[in-house]
Amino acid sequence: MTEIISAKVLGAATSRAFPLGLSAPLQGDPARVVNVAVWAPELTELVLYFKAPDADWQAITLPEFSDGVHHGVVENMPIGSRYGFAAGDVEPADEQLLLDPYARAIDDAEGKLLGVRMFSGFDWSDDSAPHIPWRDSVIYEAHIKGLTQLHPEIPEEIRGSYAGLAHPAMIKHLTELGVTAVELLPIHAHLDEQHLRDAGLPNYWGYNTIGYFAPQASYASAAARAAGPQAVQDEFKGMVKLLHAAGIEVILDVVYNHTAEGKRFEPTLSWRGLAEKRYYRFHDDHYLDTTGCGNTLDFSEPKVIQMALDSLRYWVEEFHIDGFRFDLAVTLGRDAANNFNPQHPFLVAASTDRVLSGVKLISEPWDVGHDGWQTGRFPVGWADWNDHFRDSLRDFWLADQASIAAGGNGGGLARLADALSGSSRLFAASGRSQLASVNMVTAHDGFTLADLVAYNGKHNEDNREENRDGSDNNRSWNHGVEGATDDAAILSARAQSARNLMATLILSLGVPMLTAGDELGKTQRGNNNAYCQDNEISWLDWSAVDETMLLTTRRMLRLRREYLSAQPSTYPARGETSYLHWFDASGQPLSPEQWQDGSQRVLQMLLGSPDGLTDGLVVFNATASDVEVTLPGPGDEPSRQYEYRFSTSASYPKGQGREVSSGQTDLLAANTITIYRA
Structure with a gap:
């Protein structure tokens, strides 16, 4: 069994119930002594198990308990120590310990998930946040691995990694294209769901978080992974630093609505073992699921709000992140009665917090719960993904055109003009300008732009769910032939429609968001839900670039900067006319x-x-x-x-x-x- 050691008080040092996680002690050598604090209000005791580098496992029962927080000052736990928690005596080498929700790194080298004590220092030198105004922002949504995995100018050893995104060839593409921010699909540490593992597939997108303070190690280069968690963290920070030097902001897609623990009776990894009925939303004795992912974090619980805010501040202060896109953000604004409230404490706190009020906050303004569609209702300080804009453009350029080609009618011009002018019907009523509208035609979830004009229906057979997954409401048009074709007339018509969609997106008031690869003509062969495809279906193929689309996108973004430079950033005051x-x-x-x-x-x-x-x-x-x-x-x-x-x-x-x-x-x-x- 593991050796059990007793808690020690170092001189006059006392432990604190804050901040949560591991922090420097009030006294003692911070290289070897650490303050440990974990919120577990319903546990009578909490044992910390840790293993210093090149040492045996040790255990200590946290001696103090304050307002639901177990805490203590621990000796001989240096930087690099692996650790976890349990509600009593266990054998840490054989059992999965409870992860610290505040762990700065997560290691699975020994077949179990363990937190890692980290050093936060990094040479940022003269790094400065670009602070691109919303007025001038152009967002580029991308996957760390898929963006660079096949790029021929990036050295093979760093393709698909944080370092790959920071390579000069990638930065050159982004700057020549004219984007001002990369919005990265989740880089928080995440796990594959059991049903995907059973099918031999991964969660490629990463919307299944296991650590809100830890970067995903698999996105680091092989050399960084071999060097350990500190090198992984440093590679990520180096990426941010180089992107900032090029004038490009870094926005993270974050998933605070649910965790990787899944359904209630799946394996306990962290939150479920610490405070299940406080972290997760319940109805009677069952999880109340507004995410479709098995569990829902309960944002009517102050400690859940605190965890999310602490995580966001950490990424801004320690990693210099410039903004966040919140997955299924309606869930984060649900009160104790499970109703969405635009003035929810979390939403207001995020937009007024001293650290966070200076960064971009973008909602995905829906979830799968009751009254889940809330586009336009988030508070001042937030921007929303605008699905109204997406649907209006797809209807005008594709669904209506298909109807007319078949002898039917199209829709009127009103919806198109509303989208072009910033969707005022959605955003002005809540006191926000058209800059609260993050405009998009495509995103990671759904057809690529090339597939939007080439397929009438989804083709998700590779996901091994018998094509049941993914949306059936695509508003797409194949122009007469489903999928790949050699018909020159159809190919020309598809390319024309794709250019029209891209141009309308870029010329509209609001903030345009491009999906990585749309400027290249990227296809996923009709798969509109490639969340589990870590292969050529999802990766950008830099050997098959649609040069006309690339040049069109670059040209349109230059024209946007030129043409819209004098447009106001707010709606005209009452009595004035539109511009x-x-x-x-x-x-x-x-x-x-x-x-x-x-x-x-x-x-x-x-x-x-x-x-x-x-x-x-x-x-x-x-x-x-x-x-x-x-x-x-x-x-x-x-x-x-x-x-x-x-x-x-x-x-x-x-x-x-x-x-x-x-x-x-x-x-x-x-x-x-x-x-x-x-």
């Missing part, structure tokens, strides 16, 4: 009837500014025919000149730079977006 003006194909303001008329498929958007000047004109021709469009005039002012700058038509360079006067007509190609500089 966006709308016209029909004849150059006249649209009537109320035209907005709702499904046969109207041409829209002109004139971009104004607070000083009354006009920056540009964007014309959407969503008809199947070339259209003569009369460019709008300035009323009683002299005629305005428009310079033809860009079109999503494949032939746009032929006319680039020519000028057209207001009141004159211009022939615009079918199913295109055309951009003029005023």
Whole structure:
């Protein structure tokens, strides 16, 4: 059995019930002495088991108990010690100990999960957060491994790693593309669910957190993993430092809504053994699941709120993280009655906290519980993923087009204009501007942009769930053939639709989010739920780049910076007019009837500014025919000149730079977006 040693008080040193986890003692050598504090209010005793490097296991019953926290000052537990907890005597070499919810690293080298005592120092030198204003932000959602695993210019030994993302070749791609932030799929330590292990598949996306303070070790390079947890942590920090030096922010996708412990009777790993009925949301004697993942953390419990806030502060202060995207964020705003409250203590605290109020907070504004759709209702200080925007663009450019091609009707122009102008119906009522709208056409969850225009239905057979998983409501259009084809006309039409979707996303007010690979023409072969595909289905194929789409995306992001630079960052005050003006194909303001008329498929958007000047004109021709469009005039002012700058038509360079006067007509190609500089 493990040797049991007694707790010791070092001179006048006393243990503290805060901060939770491992922290420096009030007195004593912090290299070997540590204050340990764990919240476990229903346990009568809590035993710490630890193993210093090159030493035997030791155990100590934490001697103090304050407000539900077991705590004590422990000797001979240096940096690098592995540790865990139990409610009594166990054999730590054979049994899974309870993980510290505040563990800074998690090690599984001996077949069991153990926390690791870490050193927090790092040479940040002159690192400075870019602090990109929301007004100028362009987000790039990516997976650490999938982004660089196949990149030919990145050394093989660091592909798919934190170091790979920080390689000059990757930073060059990001800066030339024009994005200002990478939003990384979960990098918190996570586990594979049992049903995936049984099927021989991994949880590739990582939405199954086991440690909210620990980076995922498998995303570090082989050399860093071999060197140990400190090297893993340092590689991550080095990545952030190099991205910051390039002016790129780092946003983490975080999963505080549930944990990797899964359903109630699955193995106990941490929270379940420490305070199950306080950490998890219950209904009668069963877990109340608003996440669809087996358990739900109870954000009506102050200690759960504290854990999430402590974790967020840690990543900002220790890793210099610039923002967070909160998975299933409605769950984080549910009160004791399980109802969503926009003024929930966690939501308000995160947006007003001294450390967190300066970083970007982005909600995924839904969960699977009662009244789970809350887009537009999060408080000031938060931005929301805008599914309304996503659905409106897919309807306009794909579902409506498919309906028209089949002899049916499309929808009106109103939803498109609302999306282009920042979805004011959703966000203005809550006191937020269009910059609270994180606009997207795709995300990690769903079809890629290339697949959105190539498949009518999902093809998830590789997930081994008989194609039952994944959404059936994709609003996609295959343009006449399902999946891969050699038909040149269909390929051309698909590419045209993809460019239209990308251009509309980038030119809309709000904050655009691109999904990594969409600018390259990435396909997942119709899989719209590739969460368990750690292979070529999910990885970006840098040998098969759609150069036209890449150049279009770069060009559109340059035009966005140029055209929208004078747009206001808030909605006009009451009584003022909008700085966006709308016209029909004849150059006249649209009537109320035209907005709702499904046969109207041409829209002109004139971009104004607070000083009354006009920056540009964007014309959407969503008809199947070339259209003569009369460019709008300035009323009683002299005629305005428009310079033809860009079109999503494949032939746009032929006319680039020519000028057209207001009141004159211009022939615009079918199913295109055309951009003029005023």
